[in-house]
Amino acid sequence: MKKIPKRILKCSTRKWKIIQKNSELRRKAYYMYVEKYCGKSVINLKTGIRIQFDKLNARKTTHGGSMYSEKAALITILDKICRQGYLYSIGKAKEQDIHKGVLCFLNFKTNVIVDDKFQVVLFSVRVMKNGTFHYHIDIPLKFEK
Secondary structure (H helix, E strand, O other), rough: OOOOOOEEEEOHHHHHOOOOOOOHHHHHHHHHHHHHHOOEEEEEEOOOOOEEEHHHHHHHHHHHOOHHHHHHHHHHHHHHHHOOOOEEEEEOOHHEEEEEEEOEEEEEEEEEEEEEEEEEEEEEEEEEEEOOOOEEEEOOOOEEE
16 A cells, blocks of 8 residues: 655635634635535545535534634635545434434544644544535534644
8 A cells, every 4th residue: 555645734824813703704714615615525545535525514614613713724725634634533423414314424633734833633524325425514623632
């Protein structure tokens, strides 16, 4: 098996910190997500799975939970985060998720430098009954302590 080189991702909150209102931050991040990612996919380098992005998860990422400049900055490199993330656990689907066609959740983490500060970013991917994998923000993009 080919060894994948370890690269640290980088992003900046500079352009996001100037946005005063949280509602405006959410709106701008949502439209940026939709424009940049919806209908597209990336292949995770470690698992080989194709992770898809859709509008439902754009809404959930930007409006379902807290929103802050670091999260918006991470959304700008979300494709790279999903490409380089490594699988660290598998989570069970809740009863309401099973009815929506979800089998389980794959939990990933990856290293990112945000404003010159090293962070470990967590995210999850839904495994669907039809065999597809969708980026999911059931838990917000967050930093591991």
